[in-house]
Amino acid sequence: MDKTDLEILKILQKKARIPNVEVSRTIGMAPSAVLERIKKLEAKNIIQGYEVRLNPDMFGCAMTAFVSIQVTRPSKVRKTGEQLATIEQVQEVHYLAGGDTLMIKIKASGNMELEKLIQTRIADMSSVKATKTFIALSSFKESAKIRLPDEV
Amino acid sequence: MDKTDLEILKILQKKARIPNVEVSRTIGMAPSAVLERIKKLEAKNIIQGYEVRLNPDMFGCAMTAFVSIQVTRPSKVRKTGEQLATIEQVQEVHYLAGGDTLMIKIKASGNMELEKLIQTRIADMSSVKATKTFIALSSFKESAKIRLPDEV
């Protein structure tokens, strides 16, 4: 990965789904060279994918919630985490340091769906000791952008 | 928004940066019709954008942390939230119900950057009463996908 790769990634981070040629024009390189680089970045798993960002409010996913989940034993973390990750409404699953705790982020249509999810798919897992739910009243930012260095 | 729109969005959610024609072939419609629909979805802000998902480990953003931030007064929530949202390393800012608390998600290169961020950009805001930091040891899932209904 060099400076050119970083330039490409910066452009894509601003707006994925941009024509290849436009990228190549911006950085002053032949389209085929850019294509090759992007392909390599994908192959090396530096680019992991391309996502649409949909407006959740339009799909009955107006509710964002975080649920802190304490597992019964530290050894249960991995399996529990993987199982939680399979739930469609669960967008994120993180293992937090300090208390045998998983933190998940959920998008649901409302109270009802959230309650059902927690009760029928989370709280009833044998490895789940306790849950604490935090409901977001509003969200000021939601992005997957990361800070890219200027150089390697 | 109808069933066709949902079909299109489902395809894009699986893989944005897919040729338009392929979408149109999948749903059995003329490319121009699909283009028109996508444009409308963008104009209506149902599609908010397209993002690359980069592998954070490759950019010195290996550390994910959540910081719970208590503000001094409920009335300070909005301004504080907006200000936090401007920080590049802050990917998410949510206002949580129940305790005048903002929850943010940070991607940083490591302890040092995280500490510096918290001390020089967060804890020193006059509206910030207290912070609690949770560091993720591992992440099982990170996605922006939402569950789309089958019908409208």
Add this chain to the structure above:
DNA sequence: TATGAAAGACCTAGACT
């Protein structure tokens, strides 16, 4: 790794249903 050329695929506006 980059370029340039060439063939084929894709995009998109416009006429029409």
Add this chain to the structure above:
DNA sequence: AGTCTAGGTCTTTCATA
């Protein structure tokens, strides 16, 4: 809202440096 057409643009492979 959708189809079809057609020109222009973009993608992608390959020969070459």
